Amino acid sequence: xxxxxxLIVGGxxxxxxxxxxxxxxxxxxxxxxxxKVHPIRSHSVAAQGGMAATLKNVDTEDSWLAHAFDTVxxxxxxxxxxxxxxxxxSAPDVIIDLEHLGVLFSRLEDGRIAQRPFGGHSYRRTxxxxxxxGHAILHExxxxxxxxxxKVYLEWYVLQLIHEEGEVKGVVAYCIETGEIEVIRAxxxxxxxxxxxxxxxxxxxxxxxxxxxxxxxxTAGLPLQDMEFVxxxxxxxxxxxxxxxxxxxxxxxxxxxxxxxxFMANYSDSHNKMELSPRDITSRHIxxxxxxxxxxxxxxxxxLDVRHLGxxxxxxxxxxxxEEGMRLLGIDCIDxxxxxxxxxxxxMGGIPTTVDCEVLGVDRKPIPGFFAAGExxxxxxxxxxxxxxxxxxxxxxxxxxxGEKIGxxxxxxxxxxxxERPYVQEAEKLIxxxxxxxxxARIHDIRTALQDAMTEHxxxxxxxxxxxxxxQEVQKLKERYxxxxxxxxxxxxxxxxxxxxxxxxxxxxxxxxxxxxxLQRRESRGAHYRSDYQQRDDAQFLKHSLVYLSxxxxxxxTNTCAVDLxxxxxxxxxxxxxxxxx
Amino acid sequence: xxxxxxxxxQASRESKPDYQTYSVECSEGNxxxxxxNKIQWEQDGSxxxxxxxxxxxxxxxxMRVNGRAVLTCQNLVGEELEDQTELLIQPLGNLPVIKDxxxxxxxxxxxxxxxxxxxxxASRQIPEKEFLQLPEQREKLQSAANCILCGACYSxxxxxxxxxxxxxxxxxxxxxxxxxxxRDDRTKERIEQYNQSGGVWDCTRCFNCxxxxxxxxxxxxxxxxxKQTILQQEKMEDxxxxxxxxxxxxxxxxxxxxxESKFGLKVVTDSGRDLxxxxxxxxxxxxxxxxxxxxxxxxxxxSAGKLEIKALINAVSQxxxxxxxx
Numbered sequence: 003x004x005x006x007x008x009l010i011v012g013g014x015x016x017x018x019x020x021x022x023x024x025x026x027x028x029x030x031x032x033x034x035x036x037x038k039v040h041p042i043r044s045h046s047v048a049a050q051g052g053m054a055a056t057l058k059n060v061d062t063e064d065s066w067l068a069h070a071f072d073t074v075x076x077x078x079x080x081x082x083x084x085x086x087x088x089x090x091x092s093a094p095d096v097i098i099d100l101e102h103l104g105v106l107f108s109r110l111e112d113g114r115i116a117q118r119p120f121g122g123h124s125y126r127r128t129x130x131x132x133x134x135x136g137h138a139i140l141h142e143x144x145x146x147x148x149x150x151x152x153k154v155y156l157e158w159y160v161l162q163l164i165h166e167e168g169e170v171k172g173v174v175a176y177c178i179e180t181g182e183i184e185v186i187r188a189x190x191x192x193x194x195x196x197x198x199x200x201x202x203x204x205x206x207x208x209x210x211x212x213x214x215x216x217x218x219x220x221t222a223g224l225p226l227q228d229m230e231f232v233x234x235x236x237x238x239x240x241x242x243x244x245x246x247x248x249x250x251x252x253x254x255x256x257x258x259x260x261x262x263x264x265f266m267a268n269y270s271d272s273h274n275k276m277e278l279s280p281r282d283i284t285s286r287h288i289x290x291x292x293x294x295x296x297x298x299x300x301x302x303x304x305x306l307d308v309r310h311l312g313x314x315x316x317x318x319x320x321x322x323x324x325e326e327g328m329r330l331l332g333i334d335c336i337d338x339x340x341x342x343x344x345x346x347x348x349x350m351g352g353i354p355t356t357v358d359c360e361v362l363g364v365d366r367k368p369i370p371g372f373f374a375a376g377e378x379x380x381x382x383x384x385x386x387x388x389x390x391x392x393x394x395x396x397x398x399x400x401x402x403x404x405g406e407k408i409g410x411x412x413x414x415x416x417x418x419x420x421x422e423r424p425y426v427q428e429a430e431k432l433i434x435x436x437x438x439x440x441x442x443a444r445i446h447d448i449r450t451a452l453q454d455a456m457t458e459h460x461x462x463x464x465x466x467x468x469x470x471x472x473x474q475e476v477q478k479l480k481e482r483y484x485x486x487x488x489x490x491x492x493x494x495x496x497x498x499x500x501x502x503x504x505x506x507x508x509x510x511x512x513x514x515x516x517x518x519x520x521l522q523r524r525e526s527r528g529a530h531y532r533s534d535y536q537q538r539d540d541a542q543f544l545k546h547s548l549v550y551l552s553x554x555x556x557x558x559x560t561n562t563c564a565v566d567l568x569x570x571x572x573x574x575x576x577x578x579x580x581x582x583x584x
Numbered sequence: 585x586x587x588x589x590x591x592x593x594q595a596s597r598e599s600k601p602d603y604q605t606y607s608v609e610c611s612e613g614n615x616x617x618x619x620x621n622k623i624q625w626e627q628d629g630s631x632x633x634x635x636x637x638x639x640x641x642x643x644x645x646x647m648r649v650n651g652r653a654v655l656t657c658q659n660l661v662g663e664e665l666e667d668q669t670e671l672l673i674q675p676l677g678n679l680p681v682i683k684d685x686x687x688x689x690x691x692x693x694x695x696x697x698x699x700x701x702x703x704x705x706a707s708r709q710i711p712e713k714e715f716l717q718l719p720e721q722r723e724k725l726q727s728a729a730n731c732i733l734c735g736a737c738y739s740x741x742x743x744x745x746x747x748x749x750x751x752x753x754x755x756x757x758x759x760x761x762x763x764x765x766x767r768d769d770r771t772k773e774r775i776e777q778y779n780q781s782g783g784v785w786d787c788t789r790c791f792n793c794x795x796x797x798x799x800x801x802x803x804x805x806x807x808x809x810x811k812q813t814i815l816q817q818e819k820m821e822d823x824x825x826x827x828x829x830x831x832x833x834x835x836x837x838x839x840x841x842x843x844e845s846k847f848g849l850k851v852v853t854d855s856g857r858d859l860x861x862x863x864x865x866x867x868x869x870x871x872x873x874x875x876x877x878x879x880x881x882x883x884x885x886x887s888a889g890k891l892e893i894k895a896l897i898n899a900v901s902q903x904x905x906x907x908x909x910x
Contacts, residue, residue, distance in 0.1 A: 040689075042733055043634075043642045101714040104703025104767065106722055106729050113716030137641055138729070145702040145758075148693075179682055208637040244639045326639065329658060332613070446625035490629035495596050496683040499629035 003422050006034040006153070007412045009172065009188035011160055011215060013041025015049075015136070015397035016376025016404070017194030018143040022103075023405025025150040031409065034186065035147070036155035036175055038210060038501070042144045045196055045208045046397065049136025050247035050322060051120060052128035053398070054391035055093035059110060060117040064125040066090040070569060071576050073392060076122040076280050077350075077385025078528035079544065079579040080228070082566035085381040088357050089392070089399050096398045097129055104142045107131055120252050122280040122389040122584070133247045133322040136394060155186075159501060160214065161429050163191070163372075164420060165222035170361075170372035171418035173218075174425045176433070178501060181494025183429045185422045189412040192404055193219065193353060193361075193374040194397075198512045200505075202346040202461070203453035206235055206245035215378040217508035219353050220515060224372075225364050225550040225561075227380040228351035229512075230519035230530045233388055234462050236284040238345025240303035242330050246342055248390040250308060250323050251277045253315065257288070258305040258339065259296040265304070275584035282387040282529040283584065285344035289462050298341060305339035344462060350388055350529065351519070352380035354548070359404035364550055366563060371418065373408055375400040382546065385565075386528020433494075436503045441486035445502045448487065449509065452479050456513050460520050465534040469521045476517065480510050518558045519549045540579050585611065587661060589619060591631065592674040594681050597688075601681070605670075612662030616654070617645050619661060619671065620685075633685035640798065643732035646739065647685050648674040653736035655798040676739035692738055695751040699759040699778070704770045715767045728761035728806050730799045737793035737803050749782035753793035753803030756784060760806035763813070775814055784810045785825035824861075827851045837897045840887025844879035 008024055010017045013035055024033050035041065056064045069090040074081050101107060101115065108116040108130050120128040131138035147154065155175065162174040164185070172187035195215025199207025220226055236257075237246040251257075257277050259265045266272045269287050272279040292302050308316055308323075313336050316324055327333045327340050353374040355361050359381075360368035376397040383396055452475075459472030483506065491499045525539035526532050545562040552559050569577040587608050594601040606623050617635055624631045636644040638657045645656045649664055650672050664671055679687040705715070737753040738744055744752050751759075756778070763774045778784050784807050793803040815829065831850045835842045849855065853862040872878040887893065 039636055039642075039644065043636050043644045045637065045642075047643075047732075048637045048639060048641050098712075098714055102705060102710055104705075104762070104765065106717075106725060106765075107714075109717055109719050109722055111719065113718045113721075115714050134641065137732070141729075141731075141733075142702065148697045149700070149702045208642060210636055242638075322641075329640065329660075330615075444625065445629065493595070493630070496632045496686050497630075498624065498632050502629075 004034070004184055004186045005032070005417060006186065006188045007031040008033045008190050008192065008408050009186055010035045010192045010194060011037070011173065012044070012194035012196060012376070012378070013037040013144070013147075013154065014044035014046035014194060014196055014376065015140055015143065015394060016401035017041070017044075017192070018140065018147055019398050019401030020192055020194060020375060020405035020408070021152050022143060022146050022150070023402045024409045025152060027406060028409040029150075031412065032153075034153045034155060034188070036158045036160060036173070036186065038157060038159045038178065038214075040156055041147065041154065042140060044140065045211055046136045046394070047140045048208065048245075049394050050133045050245060051249040051252065052118065052130030052135045052391050053097065053139075053394040054120065054123060054127045054389070055097045055129055055395065056090070056125070056127055057094050057097060057115060057117060057129065059114045061125040061127065064127055066093070067573065068124060069093065069127060071573070072123050073383065073389055074385070074569065074577060075582060076387055076389040077383075078387055078538065078582055079540070080382070080385030080527060080546070080565060082382050083569035083577060084566045085357050085383045087569060088403070089383045089396060092399045092403075093395055096395070096402060099402070100139055100142070100398065103146060105131070106138050118249070118252050119278065120389070120391045121248050121275075121278045121284070123391065128252065128391040130249065133249050133320050139394065139398070159504060160218060161432065161504070162425065163218040163222045164425060165224065165369070165372070166420065169370035169418065171420045174429045176429065179496055181433070181497075183426055183433070185420070185425050187418065187420060188371075189415045189417055190371050190373060190408045192359070192408060193372075193378050194376045194401065195378045197349040197377040198509070199346045201453065201456050201509050201513050201516065202232070203450070203457045204238060204243040204343075205346040206238055206243060207346070212505040212508045213349075213512035214505065214508045215374070216352060216515070217511040219361070220511055220551055223551060223555070224361065224369065225354060225548045226351060226515050227354040227546050227548055228382060228386070228519070229515045229549055230523050230547065231350035231384075231386050231528055232346060232460075232516060233281055233348035233350060233529050234285040234344035235281055235347035236288055236344050237306050237342040238347075239326060239330060240341040240343045243345040244326060244330065245345065245347065246306060246323050246326065246340060247320065248281070250306065250320050253308070253319050254311055256307045256310070257284070258307050259291045260298050260300065261296060265291050265296070271583045279584040280387055280389060281347070282531075285462055286531060288342075288344055292343070303341040303343040306342045307339040308335050309337070309339070348388055348393060349377055350380070350382070350384040350386065352378045354546070355379045355381055357381060357403075358407045359400055360407075364548070364561070371415070373404050375404040386530060433500070436500055437489060437492045437494075439487040439489050439503070441488045443482055443486045443488060445487065445489070445499060445506060448479055448483055449502070449506055452476065452506075452509055452513060455479070456516070460517055463531055463533050464520055465532055466521065469517050472517045473514065473521070476510060476513050483510070514558060515549045518560060519547045522560045523547055544579065585609070587619065587665065588670040589623065590670055590672045591623075591685070593631075593684050595683065597680065597682060610661055612660065612665070614661045616649055616656035616659050616661065616664060616671065616673070620656060620673070631685075632683045641732060643734035646676055646734035646736045646798075648676060648739065653677070653739040653796045655734055655736065658798050676735050678739055678741060678744045679735070687735075689735060692735055692752065692754065695755045696733070696758060698751050698782070699755045699762075700770070700774070701755070701758045701762060703762050703765050703768045705767055707769045708767075717766055721766045725761050725764055727801055728757045728764075731757050731761075731801045732799055734798065736796045736798055737801075740792040740796050742790040742792060743786055743788045747786055750786040751782055753787070753807065756787070756810060757801050757803040757806040760810050763810065775817060778810050779814050779823060779825065784814070785828075822854070824851060827854065833897065837894050838890075839884075840890030840893045843881065843884045845881045845884065
């Protein structure tokens with residue numbers, strides 16, 4: 003058994019930022035960070051567009067309250083306004099912190115940090131590093147992890163969250179290289195495990211985004227919040243699904259249908275902001291164009307056109323987008339438009355937390371010893387739809403905040419006591435049972451069937467019938483997994499198939515939670531669009547949804563809780579829910 | 585089309601490597617990573633390799649394809665098959681294999697740590713706002729900052745292959761990126777640090793790192809930039825590297841080309857003053873005598889054009905002096 007004062011699960015932006023905050027504030031603490039990939043390979047590294055903050059370097063009349071309003075309106079009023087206040091008020095400081103750590107932001111002529119427009123934001127407030135912002139930030143943060151000598155469990159996978167006697171005491175972990183199983187005990191565990199894009203068949207997310215942290219939390223009997231809100235990014239490169247950054251539209255790209263129209267003008271909720279409307283609305287309109295037969299050559303995609311920006315601007319501002327088109331499709335966007343369609347990008351829902359990153363139980367009370375931050379958490383600053391440039395911001399604001407909170411929290415918390423053996427035995431049994439799977443179905447086939455079912459039945463458009471069909475199909479696939487799975491690799495050295503089998507458990511659990519949440523929300527709000535309930539219904543559903551396993555862990559239960567509307571006292575006119583148009 | 589893919593397999597660190605050939609249905613526009621995924625998903629789940637973003641930014645999937653390191657999510661089947669009938673896929677070089685195409689990168693990371701790869705502002709007054717950095721100050725860091733730490737350069741590095749102390753092209757590219765950052769306050773220490781054994785002078789300038797880097801870091805150019813910075817220091821302590829450079833010019837000026845016997849003695853032994861250096865030459869000297877490769881001083885003949893060469897060097901020196909560069 004290993005012991006740490008703090009164990010951080012996940013080494014992306016939120017996890018790394020938390021680790022750095024802890025060592026900077028409390029250098030004496032024993033911090034461990036565990037990740038199934040090297041921290042520098044985490045999906046944060048792929049974030050392109052940028053990070054919003056009212057530095058006022060370009061638009062001097064911008065304010066945190068304007069940023070907060072854009073965020074709340076973008077969220078379709080489901081974001082908790084106290085959390086949005088923390089997010090937007092802290093934003094300038096955390097950007098400056100990162101700059102002082104050495105992050106290479108793009109600059110204005112006078113040397114200050116540059117800022118650009120972004121979808122759903124009413125001012126130019128997105129700070130960026132060309133179109134590789136996540137890369138620029140994560141590399142500096144991980145360098146700082148090296149600097150402070152943080153203990154990193156490299157390529158270890160968490161099998162179980164140890165949650166007993168009402169508190170979290172650590173995790174059970176599996177070393178991918180050697181097959182070793184260890185209990186890691188800690189006074190505080192922080193989940194910074196990212197999203198679950200791999201639940202769907204077309205995603206911008208990396209292979210590791212399998213929602214493991216969400217599954218571990220749900221399996222421990224704890225709730226997940228707002229899981230029906232799955233963000234589809236409008237411009238996934240067709241057919242691969244990798245992202246063409248929203249920065250490309252920020253710089254002025256057009257979305258064009260087969261008739262050569264900028265079709266965003268034809269919809270009442272997007273005719274002003276056009277291509278800079280938020281992601282939920284833009285994604286829906288692309289799918290509507292395709293369904294109406296106006297996809298390019300009647301195909302399932304539209305065009306993203308940047309030719310009018312000119313060669314120089316394309317090369318200096320959006321070089322990565324150009325490189326993606328050339329590498330993956332052989333199309334140079336200087337000369338030709340790029341084919342795009344919506345791709346699963348981000349999870350608004352997740353593990354419910356307070357603004358201090360404490361994880362909340364079914365009874366809405368903090369679980370001692372358990373914290374979450376970043377995409378896996380649901381604070382909630384994004385509500386029903388996240389604005390671009392707010393996710394890196396969330397990771398850094400709440401990663402840092404979690405680090406500060408935990409550093410103080412563990413000072414007078416004793417090391418929890420637990421009996422190690424049963425946990426190790428259970429983990430050994432699980433691994434052994436998977437390694438002994440001798441059916442006929444390949445993991446890839448079951449996984450693909452699951453991803454197709456989720457995409458078909460709980461995608462951009464969904465209704466009661468489709469969701470119920472989805473739940474049935476997931477059940478069947480789970481049975482197939484239990485009864486008929488086959489593994490080629492029965493060893494314990496870097497067994498990728500075993501990892502895939504473990505990750506597939508996460509995909510099943512997260513998929514079911516999404517379906518169950520989507521079923522109970524009989525309205526359309528943000529990214530959740532019910533064809534059978536097309537209006538937003540504030541009277542019934544201006545509430546967060548909660549979803550969790552039943553006591554006996556055989557069924558799924560749902561519940562709701564209130565949304566924080568505290569900014570209404572600051573600015574009642576703007577923060578009262580209104581119809582959402584751009 | 586059907587493509588034949590030959591993959592180096594190795595069950596564990598201690599196991600003997602072997603080759604296995606797969607036949608894969610794919611198209612020219614598929615990436616090499618697509619091909620590996622197809623094998624693992626459809627044919628053989630036991631194949632191990634690293635991958636993650638499949639978009640050339642996370643750096644996980646560098647491997648050797650047809651004998652040189654590439655990012656497998658970046659290179660296409662069509663390009664790689666140009667003059668081959670078969671794809672050959674092997675793990676990165678210069679690092680021990682854990683399994684199949686997965687290597688142990690511990691040394692790679694440890695070497696990176698050796699250059700203190702973070703911007704240090706500890707001794708500076710931290711302003712309330714951002715440090716200013718002009719677009720042109722940032723621009724000169726861009727190519728080094730593109731690095732995704734994939735290990736392709738390290739895999740092909742000739743110096744890392746034979747010199748256990750060499751930190752590697754990735755670490756030195758990072759070293760340049762932090763050293764040349766106008767916000768960093770440790771420039772002087774860094775210049776001394778990178779001037780040490782294991783640093784920039786241990787690079788053999790073989791150019792492989794520039795050839796294979798998938799994201800345009802061009803580590804050799806960054807190493808050269810560090811060397812230039814070191815050489816521009818007025819009060820550098822005399823070192824083997826500096827003597828190397830100075831002696832080369834002196835000898836060429838004298839005889840038109842290099843008298844190898846003098847060169848070794850002057851550079852490594854500081855003209856006999858460095859006894860440890862002198863002793864270190866004995867094994868090499870002995871081997872050279874045995875192999876008949878010793879450049880005995882009495883066999884040396886100056887170049888026929890030595891006067892012309894001397895005049896050229898003098899003219900260049902004078903020109904640089906006039907411009908205030910030396």
